Amino acid sequence: MKSYRDLIVWQKSMNLVTLVCSLTTEFPENEKFGLTSQIKRSAVSIPSNIAEGYGTNYRKDYSRFLQIAKGSLFECQTQIEIGVNLNFISVENCKEINDLSIEVEKMLNSLINKLADN
Structure with missing residues (x-):
């Protein structure tokens, strides 16, 4: 593997960012600096932490960045659910x-477990 860009989990998380950003265009204008911004930040954090962790020299550090990415993913999932509850998203x-x-989420779990086993 030559780059974090080769990681399928990074590629899929980039796709997730694109979907989230397109979905939030339907949110009310008064949520621009609220939920809309929060969802986008959490989504962007996922591939960003995968990439940052990949660039570290230590397995333990990489695993920690993947854990942070997973936390951001859970945050994004929760915020999407809030958007559904508020009828911003069908x-x-x-x-x-x-x-x-x-x-x-499954791919992150698998990669974290793989790093822990080695």
Whole structure:
């Protein structure tokens, strides 16, 4: 593997950011600096921490950045659910995001476990 860009979990988390950003365009204007901003920040944090962790020289540090990415993913999942509860997002519109976020979650768990085993 030559770069963090080769990691499928990074690629899928980048796709998640794109979906989240397009979904939040439907949020009310008065949420621009509230929930909209918070969801985008948490989504952007996922691939950012994967990349940053990949660039470290130590397995333990890499694992820690992956844990942070997982925390940001859970934050994003929660905020999407809040958007549904507030009727900013329809259940149908967030299905693709939910499915992708669960896939990223499983991949992060697998990579974290792999690092712990070695």
